Each structure stands twice: as structure tokens, then as C-alpha cells.
Amino acid sequence: MFTNGNKASRRVPIGRWTSRAVVLVAIVFSVLALGAGITGDESDNAAANLPDSAESARAGVLQESLGTSEFTPVFAVFDRDGEKLTAQDREVVGAKVAELQPLAAEGQQAFPVFAEDGEAAFVGVPLRTDTPEDELEEPVTAIREAASADLPDGLRARATGGPAFTVDLSKVFDGADVRLLITTACVVALLLLLTYRSPWLWLVPLSVVGVADQVAATAVDAASRVFPFSVDGQSTGITSVLVFGAGTNYALLLIARYREELRREESRYDAMRVAWSQAAPAILASSGTVVLALLCLGFADSPSSRNIGYGGAIGIVVAVLYALVVLPAAMTLFGRRLFWPFVPHVGQDDPTRTGFWSKVAAGVTRRPVLVSVAGLLALVVLALPLSGLTTGLSQTEQFRATPESVTGQEVLAEHFPAGASQPTSVLVPDAAADDVRRAVAGVDGVDRVEPPKPEDSAEGTTVLSAVLSADPGSERAFSTVEAIRDAAKDVDPDALVGGPDAQSLDAQTATDRDQALIIPMILGVVLLVLLVLLRSIVAAVVLVLTVVATFAASLGASWWAFTHWFDFPALDLSVPLLSFLFLVALGVDYNIFLTTRAKEEAAQHDTKRAISVALAVTGGVITSAGILLAAVFTVLGVLPLIVLTQVGVIVGFGVLLDTLLVRSVLVPALVALLGRRFWWPGALSRDEVRDGQ
Template identity: 50%
Template sequence: MRALWRFISGKRTAWAVLGATVVAVGLLFAFLPTPETDAYPASGLPDSTQSAQVAAALEDFPSAEQTAAILVWNREGGSLTDDDRAAIQERATALAADSTAPEAVRPQFSDDGEAALVVVPLDKATAEDDLAGTADALRATASEDLPDGLDSYLTGGVGFQADISNAFAGADVRLLLVTVIVVAVLLIVTYRSPVLWIVPLAVVGLADGLAGKVAKAAAESFGVTVDASISGILSVLVFGAGTNYALLLVARYREELLKQEDRSAAMFTAVTSAGPAIAASGGTVALSLITLLFAELSGNRALGFACAIGVVIAVLFALIVLPAALVVCGRGLFWPFIPRHVGEHAATKTSLWTKLGRGVSRKPVTILVVSVLGLGALSVGLVGASVGLSQTEQLLGEPESVTAQKIVDDSFSAGLTGQTIVLAPEGAVAEASQIAEETDGVDSVRPGETANGLAQLSVSLTAAPDSDEAFDTVTALRANYADASGEVSETIVGGTDATALDERTVSERDQNLIIPLILVIVFVILAVLLRSLVAPVLLLLSVLATFFASLGASNLLFQNVLGFPAFDTNVVLFAFLFLVALGVDYNIFLTTRAREERMLHGTREGMIRALASTGAVITSAGILLAAVFAVLGVLPVVALTQIGVIVCIGVLLDTLLVRTILVPALVFLTGDRFWWPSTVRAVETSDR
């Protein structure tokens, strides 16, 4: 490996590295396939769930080729007039012309006289091939020539899918643009140079483009679907992690330029010193992401697959392309603060971080107690937290489908636009219908088609779609059928509410499996890297404390400021994954340097010197990473906003409190025991 880094760091061979990179990346971009990204995230439930079984069985029913759109009309603050009713009837007739079942397109008027709705059966393949066009056509037809004050809205499955797809439309461009701006500004502030920021940004940007290309092509080969939400998280992760690695390498390179006159030698020292930490950090993140391949939800597996590829590419570019680019550009890249060669003792001057380290070393107990109490206080914000958002709570703002659903909730049965499908054996239809009608929360039951010995029952619930009440009703239905005797016990329940319930249940199982796996992986990597059993335990405890504190603080923000009543289903797992994996990055950056300094100066002085050397770069990297994840909030999707906010708060806590104060305090308290069973030690250097 040293031979490779010596080749990368050479003044002439660095040019060869950059040339080979350009050729390789160009070939990959030219010949890798570019599959279309699915803009609408699929559920990806395993075949063992009743929802998946119902969906598979429905493929053989006559109506399998159909879907339905729901149009809603209301007059805000008043009842529908006679002219309104006549206009709605005309719109229903016009909508019927484009329906696969014109005779079924009839307006239903609410009992309170304030709203009306029409269900429009459509060809499923046609609607899905051009979801946006279908939605636009329906909205145009429904709103044509309406009386003043009468409004129309599209909702139901077609409406919600159209709004979600619209939320992701252009997501890659928006995220990339905002991310690049944020990274560029922060790099300029960090480096205080009008030119230096261009190189790491260009390298990371190239890595991001390549990661997206490779991940999508590889995913298609393995039958994995990378939708727009995964592409957005992938881009943010590559930019965040890649820029972090670049900051660490550039900081060490600048430090070595002060000590060595030859920039190639300085880069060789920098990359051989910082390279193992960067590789270990990236490896930790990649392996943590790979644990998602054990998940049951295919969306979780796709995220782990794509993002692991992205992190590996970010590490390769940070350790191969960036060093070569920096060597080629020379010292002038740091203008106007060009690091001049001043000798081996260039970096020994006392800094703010040195003073902070010595201050923590004098009162480690007090600082540890205060830090833990602060993190504990933030964790209290988790009291009363819940997981799971209803369909109307998953998008920011007031998209049309959400507005329409609220009108339906107020004027009709809340579950009218939902779809709960019961499949019963043909010989048990009457009994299955009776059980459904007697279940609390069921509004109506309507027999439907039959196929392959199964009969379909369309069940309307009284609760709003995707609500806890709807989930309770689905659970009760399944339990009542399972407890019945005879053929009816084979009845299964699916549909939109059942799918959302199964997603939540399977997500909880994934969480209970993946979180322990991540902790084991992180512990093993830290133990091998630091050659200690005590250090990994303490560092993991610090990361877990940060995770719970960030969740608590975020929950308070969500409920009291942003108006989110709960965490979305997968948010807790994804937040844990990113916070633990990325938080360990800073642990690795700090403690590997502390171990290196310990060999010469002892544990106590080694930690002070490590904090002095890495404090500024870790703080800069943390602020940059937090800002990059906050960029996820530019998309009007609650789940991505929540992930961005939680990771942003967690990284800031980790950077400004845990890694700066709490971990050094733990090292000062435990002394050489922090490195147990390692026995290498040096004479402690007295305070200066």
C-alpha cells in the first residue's frame, strides 16, 4: 500500500494517476447502462406478509388491469348549490368518457351537503406509464367550467402517487445544486482560499456522479430498485462523507507542508498517516450500510446496496484522486495562506484546541458529568414519541391529494378513499362478509370478483387511511379471521392500510436486526484499529448517547415547531445508521491520532496533542456534514426532512460536544486503561 501511495504522491506519477482516472471514469460513464429511476418508492414487502400475498393474488383477478382516481369537489365554508351539483354531474359525465367503466362514474354527495366525490376507474398500465399526464388530464376535466367558488381536487391512489412523484421530480438536480453551493461556501470559509476549495469539490463531485451511475447500473443487474429518494440520500452521503475525508487529508497535508520542503514527500507522509483512518472510517460506514442487505424491506436493501457503493467510491477518490490532484497543483493552491517550509517544530505552537484539551484534562469528572446530563436532558424529548405517519402527513405543505383527503374525512367516511381488500375462499364469502361487518371500525363491506377459488371483498373503514385506528381495524380483521374455524380462517387482508401496517411491522423487525449488527461491526473495527477493548466500548456509548439526544431534540422540534406528529417508519433506523457510522468517523480521526501521539508523549499528553491537531478539522468536517444532510429538507417529503434534521443535530452534538469534550474527558479519566489490553506507553509530558 505504501508503494501505491508513493506512486500517487510522485510529482510526475501524480499526472499519470489523474490521466488514468479521467480515462476510467469516461469509459464507465460511456458504457455503463443508465436505467430509469423509479420516482415513486415501492413498499417492497416480503412474500410472507398478507399484503404481499393479496397483491400477488389480485394479479389474476379481472380488475387487475384497473386502478381508480378519486375526484373531490367542495365549496369552502358553505354547502353545495344547485348549480354546483349540476356542474359536478356534468364533470362526472366528462370524466366517464375516459374511464374503463363509464357506468360506474357517478357522483356521491355527502350527507352534510358540503362535498361530492367521483370514483373514476382507469386502465392501470396507461395511468402508471404517464402518471403525471393522467393526473393533469383528470384535474383539467374535473375543474372545467365550474361555478365561482367551487373547487375540485384529485386524491386517492392516483392523486397521492402523482403528488409524491411530483415531490421527487427534479430531486437530483435540486439536491445536487444546493449541496454543491453549501459545500463550496463551507470549504471557502474553512480554507480561507479562493482556489483551494475547487479541487476537493471537483473530486467529490466526480465521485458523486460516478457513484450514482455505478449504483444504478449494479442495482439493475441484481434486480434492486433505486428510486429517487435513495438517489437523493446517496448523493448527500457521498458529498458529506467525501468532503469529510478530503478535509482530513488536506489538513494533514498542510501540516506536513510546514515540516517538509518537498510537496511529494509531504503528501506521502499525509496519506500514509491519514489514509488508514480514512479507510477505516469509510469501511465502517460501508459495512454498516451493507447490514441493510439483511433487511426484509427491499427499499432498505436498495439503500444499503447503493450507499455502500457510494461510500467505497468516495474513499477511493479521497485516497487516490485527491492526493494526486493536490500534488499536481502545488503549494500555490493554498493561496493566500501558502504553507511555507519552517521545519519539524512548525506545528507545536499552542492553540485554542490545546488550551481546551488542557482545561478538560484538569476537570474531567466535572466535564463528563455535565456532558452526560446535557445529553440525557435532550434524550428526555423522546418521551411520548411515536413512529408512523398517516398518508396525509407524509408530504410537506398542502398538496392537492392531502387537501382532498381532509375534505373526505370531514364530509364522508374517513376511510372512504382508502382500500382494504379481503380475499376469502369462494365457499366462505358469506361468513367472511359477516365477520368483517361485525369488526369494530368497518364501515361497509362490498362483495366483488372471484378468481382461482378466491372471492374479493372491498372493505371501507371508518378511520383515515394509514392512521393508527385503521391499523387497529386491519389487525382486528386478521385476528378475527385467524380465530374463525373452517375455510374462512384462510382469509387474508391486504390493501393500502394493510400494506402500510405491514411496512411498519417489517420495518421494526429490520430495525431490531440491523441495529445490533451495526454495533457489532463498529465495535470490531474500533477494536482492531485501536488494539483496545475498552476504547470501543466507551466510544460506542458516546455515539449511542449522541443518537438518543439527537432523537429527543428532533422530536421536540418536530412536534412543537414543524408540526410532525411522529417519526416516519424508517427514519429511526436510517438516522441510527448514519449517525453511528458517521459519528464513528470522528472517533476514528481523533483516537487514531491520539494513539499515534501516545507512543511519544503518553496517553494524557497524546490526547491533548491529538485534539490540538484534529480539533479544527473535525469541527469543520462536522459542520459541513451537518449542513449537507440538512439539504435533504429542500424536498417536500417529511421522511427525508426528518432524516436530515436528526443527522444534522446529531453530527453537531457529536462534533462540538462529544468528540471535543466528552471523549477526551473519558480518556483523561481512564488513562492507560483506555487502551487496554495494549501495554505500550510513554512517559507523560507535563503541562506547558
Template identity: 55%
Template sequence: MRAHRDQLSLFFVEHFDHRTNNFPLARLVGHRRSLVVLLVGIALSGLVFAFAPEPTTGSEAGSNLPDTAEAARASEALAALPDAGEAPAFIVFSREDGRLSEQDLGAIAQRTHDLAQELEVQASPPIPAETGDVALVTLPVESGLTSDENSQIVDTIREAASTDLPDGLSAQVTGAPAVFADLGEVFSGADTRLLLVTASVVALLLIITYRSPWLWIVPLAVIGIGDRVAAEVLETFSAWADFPVDGSITGITSVLVFGAGTNYALLLIARYREELRRHESRHSAMRFAVGAAAPAILSSSGTVVLGLLALLIADSPFVTRIGMAGAIGIVVAVFFALVVLPAAMTLPGRWLFWPFVPRFGDEDPSHRGWWHGVGRAVTRRPWPVLITSLAVLIAMAVGTLSLRTGLGQSEQFLDTPESIQAQETLSDAFPAGTSSPTRIATTPEHLDAVVQAANEVDGVDRATPAEASDSVAEVSVVLGEEPESDAAIATIRDLRSALDEADPDALVGGTDAEAVDERDTAAHDRQLVIPIVLAIVLAMLLILLRSVVAAVLLAASTVLSYLSALGVGWLLFDHVIGWTAMDVSTPLLAFIFLVALGVDYNIFLTARAREEMRATGDATESIVTALAVTGGVITSAGVLLAAVFAVLGVLPLVLLAQLGVVVGVGVLLDTVVVRSIVTPALVRLCGKRFWWPSALGR
């Protein structure tokens, strides 16, 4: 048996020498070349750090509303009105221990007068609620400001409104300017927290994986620098292309770079350690490792990049920005993993792996390890194993049948900021939609008919004429339901239908109307993007594996694990955490990350199985050996990627927390169930036909 393995190892060395030594990236490895490559990589990184401009930021960076949506067109039409450059901020004065006294109302009036003078605007007089414990003041704030300018004004309002109030009287600020300011505030310092937590998680898992006191430092340092370079490249692209970014976009990009980059690093280092047992020269070992691992890594990363770029055809601006930003991040991660990391790994020598140093001529322990036993067990009884695994995955996917999307405005934050607390206080004393009125754009000729039609819609508290010009008239509508709730969404749809007769050209806008259009846009994007991404995944698998059977089965199993993760995630959110819905972007982004990233593990496994198949011609032995050799590293990569996505929970948005949970669960299912059990069972049952119509299938 030992003699057979030695002959097999010799066959691999002789058979693959020419291919790996001539792979372009493998030629960058050498005694002097590695040092040059490392220095060039450091120099390029320094140039990026030194000359990257400031990014374009704005409150619209995270918007799911396309310009063609009715709410966006309504906003554009109303921009022609004299006061269109203003957005209302609402100051909510409240007393929990009783009704507002005359002294309270006098203090509120004084605060309002002082604020109006300081900001040089016209504020409304205080409006007491019927309950007597809340008063409302409306203050116009200039719209179209930068995030910092808007936050400055909101901070000024909050500070001035809370100054010198009687004991027990509190002031809270809400409205669109306050919500945008709070959104910016919750991301303050979030990038640093995300980087520190992500780096700590990666470092811990690398130490556990390699059981070496210093080996983990090299890949972590390389990928960490790559993450910062990706962030600077994204900011440069943002400035040059007028491409707004915010904390959610940069956070997701950072997680992609760390997760994917570390995955590629793990695969490369595992192959390098394997080749060190076959080659006396560490540079020769790394050349062979790069030549053997790079095709799978490039195929995998190419699938991810193309999948992310497919998001550019989506209508949602936030989704398209995630696609472009993520693609930039993955390209940078691949460069550092396949160009800089090999150079950094070869400079120290074999001692980097201490205390488990791979020696030339040592037997590869993976051929008799735990994963070899798993492969034998699965291929010995493939039908029971496959049926059980598929039954478990399908049972998990059942949860998607009750899935709901569309979070209300008050549900989008993990920690409730002041603007949302003020909305809740306001909705208890006034009609729920007071803080975010619906705005209808019509013409002066149709104004009365539109007001009458709007007032007849169930769920509308009141509709009143607002500003008007020669060509445009605005109707302000206050709904009786919580902003962006399912009831408010239904009212907006009814309102739009009711206006078809009053004014077929009327446009309904405002926060609730935007939520309706965002849900419709998300549904359209899923129907458009998902088939294209599936076609990309199938095409990349066909190019790499040259097998129709393998490509279809691997893609189908990955999609099933995505549905299972989505089902488990929804049941967790709905029954355990208590979230009423998923964010509209979560299902599509989770699909892209899970199908594009999840297929990585099947690519790594089957690419190695194909390599073994060419040597032995035995489909079962090839998948058992491939699982034995790659099982440990792929499992480590999957656990690490799941943990990195879970770190998104450090950021303050429910969208990111949901995305982290769904992708984390999906990656673990891909790693533990699909790659370790389903794929080997399928190969065993299909035999050589798994590789049809390539030569291996014949």
C-alpha cells in the same frame, strides 16, 4: 520547548517514512504519476457518464412493505381477480360556498361521461354526500404502469375533470394513482435543487475553513464529480439488477457522497498541510499525508460501508435499497478522496493555500492553538467535565421515551399535494376511509362470514362483497378513521383478529393494512440490524486501535450521542413543528448514519492519538496533541456534514427532513461534545489502560 518539538517532528519523519512511503495509495503520488492518475480518473468518469443506462424507477422504490407481509400477500391473492389490474382514482367535486346545484350535478355527470369515453373505462355515477356540498366519482386506472405513464393518466383526469365547470365548483383527484403521481411530481427537479444547494453549502464552508480564494475549488470539484459518478453507477446498478430507485434514494445517496467525501477530503488536506511544513517536496508531503490519513479514512469508510450493507438483511425494501445505494456512493467517494484528490492537490503546488501558505520548516501553529487549550482544560479536570457532559447527553436522550413512529399518508409531504387535499375534502363529507378502502382476500365459501365479522368490528363503517372468482373473493371495507392514523391502525389490528374465526386464511390488505405491516417491519428491522451494526463498529475499532477498552468506550459514546440526537429531534418535531410521529424508517436510518458516520470523528482523533502515543508513551499528552492537531479540521468536517444533511429539507418528504435534522444534531453532538470533551476525558481517566490490551496499554 521549541527544540523538543523539532526533535519530535524529526522523530515522526524518521519513524513513519517507511510505513507511509510503502502504503499502496501513497505510491500513486509523484511528479508524473499524479498527472497520470488525474487523467485516468477523468477518463473513467467520462466513460461512466457516456455509457450509464437509464435506471429502473417505480412507485415501489420507496416502499417499506416486504413481499412476506400480510398486506402484500393479500394484494398478490387479489391479483387473480378479473379487474385486479386496476386501481381506483377518486374525483372529488366540491363547492365551498354552498350545496351543489342541479347545474353542478349536470356538469359533473357530463365531465364523468367525457372522461370515461376518453379513457375507455367504466366510471361510477356521481355520488353526492349527505352534506350536499361534495360529490364523488370513481374511475378505474390501470395499475402496474411506470411512474411516467401513471402521471400522464392522472394529469389527463385532472385536466378533463376541471374543464368547463360552473364558477365556484372545483375538482380534485385522489386515490392510489394520484398519490403516486404527486409523489413523482414533488421530486421533479428535486435532484437538481439538492445538488445546487449542497454544492453551495459545501463551497461556503470550505471557503470559511481554508480562507483561500481558490483552494476550495479543488476538493469541491473532485467530490462534485464523484457525486455525479456515484449517481451514474447507482443508475447502472439499478438497470442491471432491476433495483428500483426514486428521488428519496438518490437524494440520500448524494448527501452521503458529498458529506462523507468532503469529510475525507478535509482530513487528507489538513494532514497534507501539516506535512508541507516537514517536507520540501510537495509530492513527498502528499505521500506522507496519504500514508498517515488513509488508514483512518479507510477504517472509517469501511465502517460506514459495512453498516450500510448490514441494511440488506432488513425486511423493508426501502431500507435495503438505501443500504445498497449508500454503500455504492461511499465507495465512489473514497476512491475520489484517496486517489483522485491527492493527484489534483499536488499539481498546483503550495500556492494553492494562499494566503496562508505552509512553508517548509514552519512551526505547526496547532500545538499552541485553541484546541490545544481545550485539551488541556478537559484533561486537567476530567471527572467534572465528563460527568457534566454525560448528564447533558442523557438529559437529551430522555425525549426518546415518548417517541412515536408512523406518519399518516396526509403527513408524509412537507407541502400538501392535491391528492392529500382531496382526501381531506372527501373525509369531511364521506367516511374517512372512502379514498383508500381496505381489501380482504378470502374464498367464496367464507365470503358471508367474513363480511359479517368485518361489519361487527368497531371503526368499520361498512364491509361489502366485491369481486369474486372460483377461488378468491374480495371484501371491500371502508373505515371511519383517517387513512393511516393511529385509530385506523388499531382498527386493522382488530379486524385481523376478528377474521381469525370467520376465515383463518383471510388476508387483510389495502393502504391502512400496509401501514400496519410497515410499522411492524420497521420494529423488526431495528431489533435485527442495530446489534449487527454495533458489532461491525466494534470490530472495525478493534482492528484499527487494537484496544478493547478504546473500542467499547468510543462505540458507547457514539450510541449515546445518537440517542441524544433522536430525543432532541423528537421533542423538536412534536412540540415545535407539530409532526405527530417520526417516519417508520427515520430511527433506523439515523442510527446507521450517526453511528457509522459519527464514529468517524473518534476514529480520526484516536488514530492520531495512537500515533502520538507510540512516539511519546504518554496517554494524556497524546490525546491533547491529537485534539490540538485534528480539532479544527474535525470540527469543520462535522459542521459541514451536519449542514449537508440539513440540505435534505430541500426535498419534499417529511422522512428526509426528519432524517436531516436528527443526523445533523447528532453529528454536531459527536463533533462538539463527544470527540472534543468526552473522549479526551475518558483517555485522561483511563491513562495507558485506554489502549489495553495492545502494547501501548502496557
């Protein structure tokens, strides 16, 4: 017998033989997918945030076509930690030129430069710019070993420069997939074990979600070969976290409804059919919201944002397929004994209706005005640190640990013009080269403009190199680049300004544009999904405002922690947008789970009673899901890259805040305060069951 005469549940493909068939097909499909050996189209991390239309990107393409940017140097930097170099040190540096020469690109010469203060020197070793990223480690490592060998006591050597930074950044992701997978799986396993208090129940959802994660990675790799995006360590790591976090959340919700129905149905197959028909709409709505929000990143200028958007959307689709197709079949294979020692039996009272969350619901709905004001004040206080928020990390500030390329760059900046290792390129027609050179040399912040060499001119274009006095990637460097562009274009409108600082500036501009475009799009998507699901303008607007307030509070509190505990100088450019996306899209999930259940109850009870029952029966599972999702995002901190740490902390704290305060306290209080008006203009706002009856 099916509860509530649910006809839809009869069509769910769950049964003794169909469940076995589904699991078997899933195993075969997964093995074939994982054994296909598909590799993704990998992106170059150095240009991950730079759109093709950016001026610096066009300058780089032009330089490559002219053949004037075929080489980029690694700098072997020597110093004595603030002391003068000795005569022996100078001889050693001179000898290192000969030792490092075999490591330079064919036809290029290693060259020494001594600082005017006598405290440092470097040897530049040119490498080809078209060297694949995965092949750079060998020459950079060889340069580091040769530079550090047989040095006098007290003399230090460090290798820095563009290729060295690329190698150090790629090392962050060496083995990252394995570390993230193992850490995430352990965290999820522990939390599932604590949630279900069963020695084996947790194995089923963990196995299903774990396989889904690997299939999702293969699907993303395959899609990157067809669609206009690529994969990199950052997007792969975030996609894995999304699949584990969202997939486990959906599993928790489905299993909770399944256990609830096992107390009403004799047949485990009937119980799963009913549970599926009741849980699937909320899961599909929440996953659809996340997918659509991620696809909004497809409109971003930043390639790295597009990679995360497309990869994450594919990952969520795979996660929800495994959660709604494979997991129900797998759960019914083992019967009620899977829940041992807390086996649900027909006729048992549902403990959620009289448990902890029922008491919380009673307290919240008893004084909705007081609770609403207190909850909103708490969010405002947490958001106050936003007044001092700064964004933009320089190249040397990207790492939590300090790699050799960063310390080497710091020595260069201390003893040489800060931009000496990464000059700004100015590409102009030959006829305007002299005038542009004089104009750029007069810009405040330009230390010098190198005279063009014969090889720096080709096909009527001259490439000038401007050395900046500001630290690479700093706001002062960005201001100088903007001034250089203005000065150059005043002489010749066709001038192009490129180089690392110009690339960083263009990436920041693209990020600002993306935030202005994508954030309203995400809000529009979430609002539309809530309108379709709840049929209520008031409910949709209230829920969107609460998740936005959660984001502001989480960002403010996290920024305070970053400045006082982590000593981070700023947020990475991509962090606000990514954090907003994940918190709003994932945060609204819990509100969907809560309010869809409240809507179900509101057909029979007044609004206060409906939201109380909804909170009582969903409080435990949603809290478990929120804690698990927060823990999974925090796992991003295992990688020593500041951007991932920042995203993990902001989203992790925000999910906890949403789970423990906003969804469990503030939203129920607001619903109780609004009463039937919460459902306006839907039918429930005019229902015969009135508040207080």
C-alpha cells in the same frame, strides 16, 4: 527524506509523472462512466416499504393474478367548504361524469357519489393499476383540469386517490437530483472556502468529490441491474448526500495532513506520500465502518431500506476511491501555491499545536471528572423528550407542503367514511365468502362491507371490500385491519387481507422488525472495527457508548423541535433506523480520526498528553468536517418530503453535537480520566510511558 522513516510512504503512487497519469486516467474513466447512459432499475414508491412476504403484498399479487385489481379510481372531490351543495352544483357534478368518462380506463365507467350530509360529492374515474408510475401524471393532470373547469363560484374540485398520491409524491422528486446537487455543491463550496481561506484550493476537493458523486450515481444504477435492489428518489438523494459529505470529510483530513507534512518536507510529493500513509488507515477504517453499517441494511425486510443500504455503500466506496487515489494526485499537480495566501513552508511552526484547540484540550484534560459529568448531563437532558416520541405518518402527513391529493382526501374523510377512497380487500375462497363477510362486517371500525360484484370473483376466490371508518394510515385504521385479519382467519385460515391500510400496517411491522435486527448489527460492526483498529476493548466500548448517547440526545432534541417548531405529528417509520445508521456510522468517524492520532501520540507521551495533542492537531479539521457534513445533510430539507427533512435535521444536529461536544469535550475528558486503562488490554496500557510522568 521521509519523516519517521516511514517505509510505507515510499510505495504510495505519487510523483511528478504518476500524479499526472492518475488524474488523466481518472478523467477518462469518469467521462466514459458518465457517458455510458446507464439507467437504474427504478422501484415503485407506493410499495417501497413493503416486503414481498407481507400478507398485503401476497394479497395484491393474488388480486393481480385473478384480474380483480386491474383498476383503481382517481376521485374528483367537489365541496363548498362546509356549505351545502346547491341544485346547480349537483347538476354540474352530474355533467362532470360525462366529461371525465373519456379519461377512464377502457371498459370502465366514471361514477358519481353524493355525501349523505349534502355538503360534498365525488366522481370516481377508474385507471388501470398497471399504468407505469411515470405515465400516471398525464391522466391525473387531465382529470384535475377537467374537474376544475367552469365551476360555479364557491364550488371547489380536488383530485385524490391512490394514483393522485403517487403523482404528487413523484413530483417531490422532479428535478430533485439537480436541486440537491446544486444546493449541496454551493454549501460545500462555501464551507471549503471558509475553511481554507484560499481563492482556489477549495476547487480541487470540490471538483473531485463532485465527479465522484456523479460516478457513484452511475455505479448505483449499474449495480441495481445486477443485484437485488432498485433505485428511487429517496435513496438517490441520500446517496448523493453521503458521497458529498463523506467524500469531503476524507478530503479535509487528507489535506490537513498534507499541509502538516509540507512544513517538514521540501518535496510536495514526499509530503503527500507521508500524509497519505498517515491519513489513509483512519480514512479506510472510517469509510469501512460506514460501508459495513450500510450493508447491514441488506438484511432489512423493507425494500426502501435495502435500496438506501446498497446504494449508500456503493457511493461511499466510490467516494473513498476518489479521495485516496484521485485527490492526492490532483493536489500535487499544483504545488504549494495551491494554499495561497497561507502557503506552508519547511520549518514553519505547526499552528495547531498552540492554537484554539490546544487551549480547549488543556482545559478539558485539566478537570476530566467535571467535564465528563457535565457532558453526560447535557446529553441526558437533550434525550429527555424521547419519552413522548411517536412514529408513523399517514399518507396525508407525508408532505411538508400540502398537495391537492391531501386536501382532497381530507374532504373525503370529512364527508364520507374515511376509508371510502381506499377500501381494505379481503380475499377468501368462494365457499367461505358469506361467513367471512358477516364476520368482517361485525368488526368495530368497519363502516360497511361492499357486496362482491361478479367481476370480484375469479378461480374460486372472492374479493370483499371493507370500508373503514378510521382515517387511512392511522393507528385506528391499523387496529381495525388487525381485527379484520383475526375475524377472517377465524372463519378461513387461508383468507388474505390487503389494501392500502394493510400495506401501511405491514410496512410498520417490517420496520419494527428491521430496527430490532439491524441496530444491534450496526453496533456490532462499529464495535468490531474499533477493536481491530485500536486493539482496546475499553476504547471500543467507550466510543460506541458515546455515539449511541449522541444519537439519543439528537433524536430527543430533534423530536422536541419537530413538535414545537415544525408541527410534525410523528416521525416517519424509517427515520429512527436511518438516523441511527448515519449518526453512529458517521459519528464514529470523528472518534476514529481523534483516537488513532491519540494512539500515535501515546507511544511517546502519557495518555493525557496524547489526547491533548490529538485534539489540538485534529480539532480544527474535524470541526470543519463536522460542520460541513451537518450542513450537507440539512440540504435534504430542500425537498418537501417530511421523511427527508426529519433525517436531515436529526443527523445534521447529531453531527454538530458529536463534533462540538462529544468528540471535542466528552471523549477527551473520558480518555484523560481513564488514563492508560483506555487502551486496555492493548500494549499501550502496559507501555513504559506512564500517565503523569
